Amino acid sequence: MHPTKLMNLGHVEFLQALSIMRQEVEVKRQGSHPEVLMQLEHEPVLTLGRSAKNSHILASESELKRRGISIHRVERGGQVTYHGPGQLVGYTLFDLRQMGIGPSDLVSGLESVIIKALSEFGISGELKKGFRGVWVGNDKIASIGIAVRQGISFHGFALNYEPDLTHFKLITPCGLTGVRMTSITEILGSSIDEKQLRKLTARFFKDQFDLHYI
Numbered sequence: 001m002h003p004t005k006l007m008n009l010g011h012v013e014f015l016q017a018l019s020i021m022r023q024e025v026e027v028k029r030q031g032s033h034p035e036v037l038m039q040l041e042h043e044p045v046l047t048l049g050r051s052a053k054n055s056h057i058l059a060s061e062s063e064l065k066r067r068g069i070s071i072h073r074v075e076r077g078g079q080v081t082y083h084g085p086g087q088l089v090g091y092t093l094f095d096l097r098q099m100g101i102g103p104s105d106l107v108s109g110l111e112s113v114i115i116k117a118l119s120e121f122g123i124s125g126e127l128k129k130g131f132r133g134v135w136v137g138n139d140k141i142a143s144i145g146i147a148v149r150q151g152i153s154f155h156g157f158a159l160n161y162e163p164d165l166t167h168f169k170l171i172t173p174c175g176l177t178g179v180r181m182t183s184i185t186e187i188l189g190s191s192i193d194e195k196q197l198r199k200l201t202a203r204f205f206k207d208q209f210d211l212h213y214i
Contacts, residue, residue, distance in 0.1 A: 001212040002035050002099055006202055009040040014072060014083065017042065017091070024093050025154050034214060036093035037205055038156075039198050042083040044069040046171060049078035049145050056080045059170035069167070076155035078132075078145035079175030086163035086183070088197055090156045090205075097151040099209065107132060107144055110157045113204040114142045117159070120200050123187055133174065134159075139182035143174055161185060161197055 009017065017040055024036050046057060046069060056079060057064075057071065064071065069082075083089060092110070096102060101109070114134045115125035118141070125134040125141065134142040142159040160183035168181040185191055205211055 001210050002094075003214045004035040004037055004206075004211040006213045007036060007038045007040075008198060009038060011085065012040045012042065014042045014045040014047070014070065017089075018072075018074070021091050021093065021154055025149070025152050028093060028095060028152050029150055032098075035095065035099070035209075035211065036091075037202065037211070038089075038091040038093070039202065040089050040091075041085055041087060042089060044082070044084040044167065046071045046080055046082055047076075048073045048080045049076045051077070052079045052175065056172040056175050057170070058172065064170065067167070067170075069170070074155065075147040075149075076145035077147065078143070079173075080171045081143050081145070081158060081174060082163075082167045082171060083158055084163050084167060086161060086185075088159045088161055088194070088201065090159075090201060092146070092153055092156045094153045094209070095151055096148065096153055101209075103146060103148050103153065106146060106153055109208045110144050110146075111142075113201060113208050114157060114159055116204045116208075117197065117200045118184070121184055121188060121192060123184065131176070136182055136187060139180045140173065140176075141182050141184070141187075159197075159201075161192055161194060
């Protein structure tokens with residue numbers, strides 16, 4: 001089993017979370033340290049991955065400012081996405097070499113964790129051929145984007161449980177024209193317990209990646 005530090009940070013400004021994540025990654029690079037799973041929610045923000053196009057931001061700067069949404073380009077793969085309240089974000093700071101897995105194994109594992117968590121609420125999450133993330137029918141409910149440096153993974157996934165879905169109309173989500181984003185609350189027609197969701201994902205992470213929380 002892999003000793004793992006579970007960090008439940010609650011609502012965190014994006015740049016603060018990014019700083020914490022990068023610090024934890026640097027600590028891991030310096031030697032043998034526990035794996036880290038960060039669970040949190042961001043204040044409204046758009047993040048652009050390494051290959052993201054600015055043209056996929058559809059709203060004007062003034063509109064984003066009015067809504068209190070900032071923009072940041074980051075190291076992860078993928079395109080543009082929205083983070084905000086009502087969305088569970090998980091950052092996986094894993095030494096992939098120590099765990100004996102590759103980047104594609106990590107991404108597939110993240111998708112599996114999300115699908116299992118959704119099933120606990122009676123929702124059938126699916127994979128879509130040729131695309132990453134988790135889908136419910138033709139709608140996307142979770143996005144995934146990771147980075148790997150010197151064998152250490154960081155960034156991770158974003159699962160919509162009750163965000164303001166209108167914010168996704170400000171962008172071309174994941175660079176996919178015509179994609180509609182959905183959420184657990186929209187599908188069920190009622191709210192869920194966010195703490196329960198965090199506990200479920202932590203449990204399924206433990207099983208999926210053979211983790212031991214310390």
